[in-house]
Amino acid sequence: MSEQTIIDEIKTEENLVYKKPEALKDTPFHYCPGCAHGVVHRLIAEVIDEMGIQSETIGVAPVGCSVFAYNYIDVDMTEAAHGRASAVATGIKRVLPDRLVFSYQGDGDLAAIGTGETIHTCNRGENVLIIFINNGIYGMTGGQMAPTTLENMKSTTTPFGRDVSVMGYPLKITELVAALPGTQYVTRQAVYKPGLVRKTKKAIRKSFELQKENKNGTCFIEVVANCPSNWKMTPVESNKWLEENMLPFYQLGDIKTPNGRK
Amino acid sequence: MAKAKGDIIIDVEICKGCELCVEACPENIIETAKQVNNKGYLYVVKVEDSCTGCTNCALVCPEAAITVYRKVKKKKELVTKISNVTSDITLKVGK
Numbered sequence: 001m002s003e004q005t006i007i008d009e010i011k012t013e014e015n016l017v018y019k020k021p022e023a024l025k026d027t028p029f030h031y032c033p034g035c036a037h038g039v040v041h042r043l044i045a046e047v048i049d050e051m052g053i054q055s056e057t058i059g060v061a062p063v064g065c066s067v068f069a070y071n072y073i074d075v076d077m078t079e080a081a082h083g084r085a086s087a088v089a090t091g092i093k094r095v096l097p098d099r100l101v102f103s104y105q106g107d108g109d110l111a112a113i114g115t116g117e118t119i120h121t122c123n124r125g126e127n128v129l130i131i132f133i134n135n136g137i138y139g140m141t142g143g144q145m146a147p148t149t150l151e152n153m154k155s156t157t158t159p160f161g162r163d164v165s166v167m168g169y170p171l172k173i174t175e176l177v178a179a180l181p182g183t184q185y186v187t188r189q190a191v192y193k194p195g196l197v198r199k200t201k202k203a204i205r206k207s208f209e210l211q212k213e214n215k216n217g218t219c220f221i222e223v224v225a226n227c228p229s230n231w232k233m234t235p236v237e238s239n240k241w242l243e244e245n246m247l248p249f250y251q252l253g254d255i256k257t258p259n260g261r262k
Numbered sequence: 263m264a265k266a267k268g269d270i271i272i273d274v275e276i277c278k279g280c281e282l283c284v285e286a287c288p289e290n291i292i293e294t295a296k297q298v299n300n301k302g303y304l305y306v307v308k309v310e311d312s313c314t315g316c317t318n319c320a321l322v323c324p325e326a327a328i329t330v331y332r333k334v335k336k337k338k339e340l341v342t343k344i345s346n347v348t349s350d351i352t353l354k355v356g357k
Contacts, residue, residue, distance in 0.1 A: 006266050010267075016329070016331055018317045018321075019329045020326040029324070033278035038324030039322065197321040228280075235282055236281055239285075
């Protein structure tokens, strides 16, 4: 039997192990090559498929690169004003408590303009999931400094690197919300390696399950992501840079779990 | 050449050529093509038949462009057959 016939035999329905999730629309992503937004969108769609919650999930899209998230994830979604996605999610959850509500936000949206909304949503213990993509920069507007920009990291508004004596220190908002009593599950993940992608998917699934069980408290997932275009690197280089520079400061792992265990 | 245990299908029209799958592939069977797709990106192609179906490339793909097939192991079939037999026996004992 030739190699080609063996391969043709493999391509059957029963051998299918991975395909594009059904909750993800056919629209091609508008993101730059190598952007982690696509991976996280896909993971949300996979979890929605696996749990069969497509008809009961409501998402809130932010302002930022992922402003068109509703074009890609095939669930009911709404758009929020800049930084106010968690406040809009609160409203939806209170009106429709049986629905699963998530907000999808970037670091400029969640940690800069929406700090107040985020802190108070977590402090009220709203039963929503907040997914926070942290790439340390304002991606959509052209790479300006964000609160999460690392010390000495270059951006278009900090061309000589972030000087902490003038611009302050990078903001670890995930640790900040973990200290609030309203949150139940706070974790920090990344998606640049296959193993970490699996872990992130587990975290998203766990958060949706907790929300479905109606346990009170906000779930908060931070995903440390890359921005190849604004870091001015190739996607592979940007992932290497992320591993060497972002991860020592933004350490991965669960920060708070529902039963208090790490 | 290693025997093929799996296969991938890359949707070249939505591929943006970020090469994250090239980096993630443990068998190094994915390479950038010398042509561009309709969007103007240098897409990636499978160049060898030694795919193991590990799904690493599909997991890191930001465009969800990769479909993965993996041959079912024969060991699993054996186990299911044996378990069927034992279930038959327990049924008879129960009677």
